[in-house]
Every structure is written in structure tokens, then in C-alpha cells.
Amino acid sequence: MVSIRDIARLANVSDSTVSRALRDSPLVKIETREKIHRIAEESGYRASAVARSLATRRTRTIGVVVTTIADPFAAETVCGIEEAAGEHGYSLFLANSHADPYREAKVVTSFEERRVDGVVVTSSRVGTLWAPLLAGMRVPIVLINGQHPSDNIHWVVIANAQASREATRHLIQLGHQRIAYLGDRHGYQSDTERFGGYRKALDEADLPFEPDLVVYGDGKPDGGVRAMEILLALPKPPTAVFCFNDYSAVGALRRIHASGLRVPDDISLVGFDDLNIAQYAEPPLTTVRQPKQHMGRLAVEILLKLLAGADAEYCITVPGELIVRESTAPPPASH
Amino acid sequence: MVSIRDIARLANVSDSTVSRALRDSPLVKIETREKIHRIAEESGYRASAVARSLATRRTRTIGVVVTTIADPFAAETVCGIEEAAGEHGYSLFLANSHADPYREAKVVTSFEERRVDGVVVTSSRVGTLWAPLLAGMRVPIVLINGQHPSDNIHWVVIANAQASREATRHLIQLGHQRIAYLGDRHGYQSDTERFGGYRKALDEADLPFEPDLVVYGDGKPDGGVRAMEILLALPKPPTAVFCFNDYSAVGALRRIHASGLRVPDDISLVGFDDLNIAQYAEPPLTTVRQPKQHMGRLAVEILLKLLAGADAEYCITVPGELIVRESTAPPPASH
DNA sequence: CTGAAAGCGCTTACAG
């Protein structure tokens, strides 16, 4: 592997000059600069990011933690993160935490050793163990859909309460009175807030809150199936279900169909996220769109500002958008 | 940030001894070893992977390229890669190529500069531009569902032809005679092979091959919608469709329903991949399961063997498994 | 505009 020194010899200049020339420093005479570039090109030189990192104490590297990249929300968000990072010459370390404290600790250690310049955490619990570990890192951290007041922790969140309220209101306006909430049992802040929006819409419409209509899945289709099962077994099942996320809704949908009922004829269903697949569900899912890519982008832009020396607390809330498709309709006449 | 030297001072030993002690070298007296560990612990020492990488000329880093991590196949495969890598102390650099030659070149450059120890490429075209770039890297490369003979390129692939043949045969055994192939227009090798398996099954059953029944999408739901549209517009549409992948099938499914037809009553549908969502489709999708996580694992295991000095060519084929669910049934009586 | 020198934080022969 050819190094800066090899090029220096070939060009009859010092290492310093090569280093400068390669980064187009105006300090280097234009001809030598070009000559060095040419030699570098011909010799297949590839600057060592690791050596540079050691010298500059910056790695131009961002650590990204997701619960699991197999979760479509995480994947679609990471897309935005990757794109924005790439545009600025940053590379991504990707790690899955599986919401497991042991792994979370390992990820933090790993990112510390790798000397990442910053961290973005997507859709994570950020619980009592995790938070201090993160805060203990001496680099800026941006949470996506998580919040945790701390010196070096910033975040971008969707307007959960508002969007959920709107989604629930949509169901109410269609005439639904028995609306269930299918949440995520892991206790994400997003879940609490979305539930809050649901309750608020109920209250505003003077609809009674029925604890029986609140069930919990695991944020994945399987949990949606299970939770829906409980709702269907109720003496008086709901006519509409608002789901914590699309991924759960997909499971709920399946379970409803499996029991011979139809969406939206018998039960209306609303999701959250607007995953790529939401519009291809059968029927296409009414949901709250999160600008996932954009949120990913925002997270890295915040990180970059912080790394550039910005001394601010970034707590950005982006609006959700209700996308009405075909999984919602007025309740069946018999109700 | 505390360094090895700081610890050396605190412990009254040399840097070398600290370095050895921290890595539990038997060369260090047990008491000093423990003492150093204690001091490291108390001072919050975190070894610098970048300094170590520079010294050892190994980064314990794997570059992972996917077309886009928003593709569920890629995401689920990367899960296996991440897990296996993590178990061996390797970190992952993740990059999306978007099947764009310009980005592909950038990714290669970036990985070269980062001095990744190896590369795994998932579901990529590995075309005429991309291949030589990859081969030009002086590190081992493992393709997942791609093949490209070269010194440093290895691969793990699903048995495309066999699995596709089996899937098509399943349709034939149900009584279908007009079976369409919905492929991926990007020209992946996987597409060619899956198409090959389809043709072979047709031939074996003495069914005529009809070019009109071959349409192409883009590997995503939208492309599935478009391609299905063409099939439905045919004077005599097929009674069954075998799709290149589940993600496309999801779109095809939607399009079929949108036109008022039903799956499997009017048209049977078979996918490929067995994505997490396949079983939650409406109806649950008959498909070919790819052991995605396992394939990801295999890829890093091959890489590790190669990095450990193995001098072999790894070309591993794993079997697919036909999973019969509810999207396939005999053709409607009228046919 | 250019170079010599020191330093980034580790590892690893080599010598004792």
C-alpha cells in the first residue's frame, strides 16, 4: 500500500508538501500540487483514514444504533442518515442493540473505542441503563424519536401527540365510538405520547375511555396479531383500532382477516410511520406519515453543527401527516 | 481522553507493559496485570481502535454495501452480518450504492481509505464497472447472491435455479398452465437464474413458454404493480405469477386486488425471499425462503477465515425452501 | 511556497 512518503520520494518533495498538496492547500505551488496529484493517481494512492484520524483526532465517523435494522422504520431512517453522512464525507458504523442492555453496553464501548465523532440512536427505549452510558460518551448524540435531557444529547422527534390526536379524530369523525389503541409494550416514549394523543381526542369528543380497548404488542407484526386477538375476543370488540406503528398494524390486519372480518367494513385500522409497504397493504393503510429520511438527515445535520462547534440544544419536532387510504371507513351500521 | 501512557505513569510501568497487560498477555506478571486493569477501569480508559489499527494494520472492520438498506432483503441479511461480525469484535461500515455507478465508486474509495479488512456486498448487480473496482481492492470480498470469479471475490448464493424450479412446479402441480414470470429489470444474476428455473419447470412439464408472460419490475412494490398491470392487460392473463422477490410480489398482489380479482381464487402468486412481512400479506404469501440471516453470517465467517489466512475459494450455495401459504391454489374452473 | 520535527496512541521485535 503506497503511503504519503512513497509519493514524496517520487515527487522529490517532503511528506508535508504531499500532505498539503493532496488536500489542495493553497500553500502549495500549483505545479507541484498537480504533479503530486498525478503521481498519487498513477500510484493508486489511497489516503489512510485511520492515520489521518489519529493525527487529527477526528474520525469523520458516526455511530448509528438501531434496535434492529430489520425493522423497516429503522431501515428507512438509516437511509436518510447514510445519505446525509455520505455527502459530508462521514462514514457510518452500524450496530443493532436488540433492546438488550448487554448489547447496548457493548455498542457504547465499541463506539468509544472506534472514536466515533457522534452518535445517532434510532427508535430506542433509552432507559435507565442505556441513557447514562450514552451520556457518558463525550460526543454529541442525537436521538430519533427519543428524548433525554442531557448536555450532549439532542433529538428530533415526530409530533406524536398531535399526530395521534389527528389520527384518532379522523376515526371519530367517521363515526367510530369504540376505538382501540394497540401500543408497544416496550415502553417507548413514542408509545406514551401516541397514547396520549389518542386519549386526548377521545376526551375532546366526550367519548368514554375504556381500558379494555388498550392492548400492547411488540412493535412487530407478531405482536400486532396477538394484541388484535385480545381485542377480537372482547364481548364487544372495537370498530376501529389505532396502532402504535404500521409494522404492528400489518399483524393486526392479518389477524382481523384471519377471523373472517374485513377492513374497513367491519373494523377500521390506522397505523403510524407510513412505511414503504403501508400503501401496498390490503387494503392500503391509513396512517401517519413520518418523514423518516428527512428525520435521519436532520439528525446528522444537527450532529455536524455540533461538531462544527455549535453550542446549542437541538430539540426538533417535525410534524406528522395523516395519510388517509382505504383501511378506514364509517363503522358498520349495526353499531 | 486517557491513553496508555497515562496509565503507565499511574502504574509506574512502561507503555509496553500496559499494552500487554490490557490484552492479558501471559508475559505480564499477574499482579501488575491486575493492577493495570484496575487503573484502566478507574480512569475510564478506552483503547483507541484507530491507534491500534494503525499499529497492527488491521482495523477489524468490515465494509458492507447494499443497494439500499430500505430494501427488506438487504436489511434482514445485514442483521446476520452484524451479529456475526459483532461476535468477533468486528465493526460494520454500512454504505448504500443505490445501484449507481458513481456511488459505487465512492463506496469503494471510502472503504479503501477506511482500510476495511474485508467487504460484503449484498444483492448487487456487480456489473462491468463495479466488479473491477471491487476486485481492485486488495481485501477479500464476499458477495451475497452475486457471483464474480476473481482472486479475492467469494460468494454465498441461494440455489436460485433449483428453488425457482420447485416453486414453478408447485404451481404446475396445482394445475396452472399459464404461469407468468415477474422479474427484475436490473439484470441481477439472481433474476437470470430464477428465470432459468422457471423455464426449466415449464419445459419439464411440456408447457409452452410464452414470452408475453414475462414482465419486469424493479424489485420493489411499485415495479410489481406496473408489471402486474401489463399481465392483467393481456388478452389472456396468466392464472399464476411467480415473482422474482417478495417485495415485488407485494406490489403485484396490490394490483391484482385493485382490479377486483382475488388471490388465489383468480390468480395464484408466489414470491421469493420469505421476508418477515411475507406471512402477513393478505393472503399470506407462498414463497421461497432464503435463510437471510444465515447467509449474512456465512459471509462474515468466510471473510474471517480468509483474514485468518485461509487460501481457498469460497463459493457456497445454500438451499431455498418452498413455503406454501395461502396465495396459491388451483386455477379457476373456467380455465 | 517548502521542509524538519514532533505528535496522534497504539504494538512489537529486540534486548535484558
Add this chain to the structure above:
DNA sequence: CTGAAAGCGCTTACAG
């Protein structure tokens, strides 16, 4: 069992 020294491949004051 331990240490001094060199080196990994860059960057960056400092001096000219």
C-alpha cells in the same frame, strides 16, 4: 517478566 525504541501514516505548528 519488563523497558526502550522504532514504526504504523498521517497532520500541523514552527521556522525559513
